[in-house]
Amino acid sequence: MSNLLKKDWFGLGLVIILGSIIISFFKPAFVSPFNLYVLMLSVSLMLVVAMSQMIIIAIGQMNLSVGAIGGLVAISFTGLMEVYDLSILPAMFIGLGIGIICGFINGYITVKTGISAFIITLATLYIFKGMNLGITEAQPFYEIPEAVKYFGNAKIFGPIPYLIIIPVIITFLMWVLMNRTSLGRYMLAYGNNVQSSELMGISSTKIVVYAHIISGLLAAIGGMLVVCRLQLGTPNIGDSWLLPSFAAPVIGGAILAGGKVDVIATAFGVILVAIISQTLVIFKIDPFFVQIFLGFMILIAVFINRYREYREERRNKVFSNE
Amino acid sequence: MKNKIPDFVKTNQFGLLLLVIVFILLFTFTTDGFSSRFNIYALSRVVAIDIMIGLAMMVVILTGGLNLSLGALGVSAAMFGGWCMESMGIPISISIVLILIFGSFLGWINGYVTVKTGVHSFIVTLATMSIYFGFMTLLTEAEAFRKLPEAFTDFGSMKLFKKYISPLLLLSILTCFILYYLFKFTDLGRKLIAAGANPDAAELSGISVSRMFIYCHMLSGFLAAVAGIMLTARIGAAIPSMAGHLGFDWLLPAFLAPVIGGTLLSGGKVTVFGTMLGAILVTLINNGLYLIDVGEFWVRFFLGLILLFAVLLDRAREYFTSKNSIVS
Numbered sequence: 155m156s157n158l159l160k161k162d163w164f165g166l167g168l169v170i171i172l173g174s175i176i177i178s179f180f181k182p183a184f185v186s187p188f189n190l191y192v193l194m195l196s197v198s199l200m201l202v203v204a205m206s207q208m209i210i211i212a213i214g215q216m217n218l219s220v221g222a223i224g225g226l227v228a229i230s231f232t233g234l235m236e237v238y239d240l241s242i243l244p245a246m247f248i249g250l251g252i253g254i255i256c257g258f259i260n261g262y263i264t265v266k267t268g269i270s271a272f273i274i275t276l277a278t279l280y281i282f283k284g285m286n287l288g289i290t291e292a293q294p295f296y297e298i299p300e301a302v303k304y305f306g307n308a309k310i311f312g313p314i315p316y317l318i319i320i321p322v323i324i325t326f327l328m329w330v331l332m333n334r335t336s337l338g339r340y341m342l343a344y345g346n347n348v349q350s351s352e353l354m355g356i357s358s359t360k361i362v363v364y365a366h367i368i369s370g371l372l373a374a375i376g377g378m379l380v381v382c383r384l385q386l387g388t389p390n391i392g393d394s395w396l397l398p399s400f401a402a403p404v405i406g407g408a409i410l411a412g413g414k415v416d417v418i419a420t421a422f423g424v425i426l427v428a429i430i431s432q433t434l435v436i437f438k439i440d441p442f443f444v445q446i447f448l449g450f451m452i453l454i455a456v457f458i459n460r461y462r463e464y465r466e467e468r469r470n471k472v473f474s475n476e
Numbered sequence: 477m478k479n480k481i482p483d484f485v486k487t488n489q490f491g492l493l494l495l496v497i498v499f500i501l502l503f504t505f506t507t508d509g510f511s512s513r514f515n516i517y518a519l520s521r522v523v524a525i526d527i528m529i530g531l532a533m534m535v536v537i538l539t540g541g542l543n544l545s546l547g548a549l550g551v552s553a554a555m556f557g558g559w560c561m562e563s564m565g566i567p568i569s570i571s572i573v574l575i576l577i578f579g580s581f582l583g584w585i586n587g588y589v590t591v592k593t594g595v596h597s598f599i600v601t602l603a604t605m606s607i608y609f610g611f612m613t614l615l616t617e618a619e620a621f622r623k624l625p626e627a628f629t630d631f632g633s634m635k636l637f638k639k640y641i642s643p644l645l646l647l648s649i650l651t652c653f654i655l656y657y658l659f660k661f662t663d664l665g666r667k668l669i670a671a672g673a674n675p676d677a678a679e680l681s682g683i684s685v686s687r688m689f690i691y692c693h694m695l696s697g698f699l700a701a702v703a704g705i706m707l708t709a710r711i712g713a714a715i716p717s718m719a720g721h722l723g724f725d726w727l728l729p730a731f732l733a734p735v736i737g738g739t740l741l742s743g744g745k746v747t748v749f750g751t752m753l754g755a756i757l758v759t760l761i762n763n764g765l766y767l768i769d770v771g772e773f774w775v776r777f778f779l780g781l782i783l784l785f786a787v788l789l790d791r792a793r794e795y796f797t798s799k800n801s802i803v804s
Contacts, residue, residue, distance in 0.1 A: 274787070276731055281777055284780055287776060460593045460595065
């Protein structure tokens with residue numbers, strides 16, 4: 155039990171459950187099937203985006219271009235289907251391929267030049283976004299196959315949308331990657347300390363490039379899921395991903411210096427953010443408050459994480475004195 | 477091996493200066509209207525603000541951090557100024573002082589939270605960015621202040637030197653000299669650089685690193701507020717969306733100028749005039765891209781490529797100069 159308390163996700167889970175009970179007590183509409191459906195939709199989209207950022211945080215870097223990759227893939231996916239009459243599967247694979255290429259560019263340049271990933275991905279953010287706008291001239295693609303539209307809006311049963319299947323599978327795979335595979339372990343080792351991981355014989359190039367490729371791939375999936383949901387491919391998909399993509403991993407207790415991430419806690423972070431945003435909407439609070447709230451939540455999470463570290467340090471000191 | 481090349485030729489600034497001259501010549505001969513009085517005046521108004529934004533980012537990069545909230549902060553300060561002047565009827569000079577204090581205060585919040593939590597300023601300013609911008613939008617209800625005092629807006633449209641140059645540019649250049657003096661010749665400036673270059677060593681030699689970092693963030697807020705005032709004067713109104721959603725439109729020029737100018741992202745090195753030249757270069761290229769008519773949608777793409785190219789070039793320069801120094 156005391157072991158459980160130390161987990162990052164345990165406290166978050168508790169907050170989510172208690173919060174939901176309190177909110178539904180005041181506003182029964184919160185647990186209405188429609189509201190749960192909307193909640194799950196927003197969770198499924200942000201889950202993929204958060205995972206895409208989380209894997210880069212794991213290696214101690216940042217990826218500002220997550221949204222730009224998502225947007226570029228979204229318009230390529232829809233553009234290929236509308237303009238070139240491609241069927242869904244090839245368009246999807248090309249979309250995934252674009253995500254992988256974008257991620258590879260980010261990772262390869264970062265690791266080969268040794269320049270901070272922040273600057274590289276800031277540059278590629280503008281490059282990818284510029285390509286997006288250059289291709290579309292800021293016009294959306296509307297002609298989406300019915301199957302794609304159906305996938306974005308149908309429900310499996312009750313309020314559970316089809317759309318949630320892919321994010322749940324991705325979350326599971328990410329958990330396996332970070333906790334059960336050597337690649338995941340190497341990534342964390344690299345994020346923790348670059349020098350010692352190199353001395354251990356881990357190839358930096360491989361780790362960084364793989365992490366960025368996975369990030370690009372997930373961003374691509376996120377972009378295409380948004381297309382399914384919106385039923386059109388607009389160039390501004392991904393523009394608003396930056397803040398939420400960092401919010402969930404940080405609230406989930408990821409240390410931005412790298413070397414520590416928790417997949418389940420990140421997922422709970424996504425759920426918490428979604429619940430709070432939804433609650434503010436139900437209580438008819440100005441949408442701009444949602445933004446302010448998200449900002450404050452990041453700050454609070456940062457303070458709590460700092461406090462826990464501080465407590466741990468003190469406990470360790472006591473032991474070393476004995 | 478004797479080295480006959482003077483030292484300043486090897487610096488980043490020299491390369492930048494050459495590039496600026498090359499681009500000016502290129503655009504003058506290949507496009508119509510680049511050297512027209514109207515275009516030069518317009519350029520001077522734009523570049524003035526880009527320099528100020530670049531400097532505001534530079535002083536935070538000095539600490540090894542970043543300030544994502546720059547745009548949100550600048551716009552918040554500008555809107556606060558609009559409220560002071562239009563709704564409260566406070567005289568211009570007092571309003572400007574209040575705006576600067578307000579900007580410094582928002583910067584202080586960034587610095588204080590960063591220092592106290594020990595979290596990277598990226599996350600802190602990401603959060604404050606949405607908090608500042610959110611509050612600003614809520615309080616102003618996204619309405620602009622358009623009836624500012626005429627004396628204030630006249631300054632923004634004033635033309636000097638045979639109507640070629642805006643006074644805004646002179647203000648930016650003056651700020652560059654003041655910052656140069658601060659970092660080069662004052663005790664405080666040296667302490668700020670020492671704290672950024674090696675926090676542990678600075679702490680051991682009796683400098684309060686936390687305080688220095690907070691000062692840097694305050695200075696950043698101050699300069700962002702100045703940029704906000706300048707933009708308000710240029711447009712003639714304080715508009716909530718003048719730096720884009722969440723102030724994002726300021727971010728690329730803010731990073732481009734110092735990074736191209738040779739400021740180290742790991743902290744501890746600033747180049748005031750490099751940042752100035754960087755801002756000039758970016759504005760020139762941006763303007764030239766529009767004149768060459770690459771299409772407004774592709775401008776972003778090329779700016780991104782230029783940033784990438786600039787950092788790679790800087791990397792190559794570092795590599796070759798370090799090789800040279802080993803040989804000699």
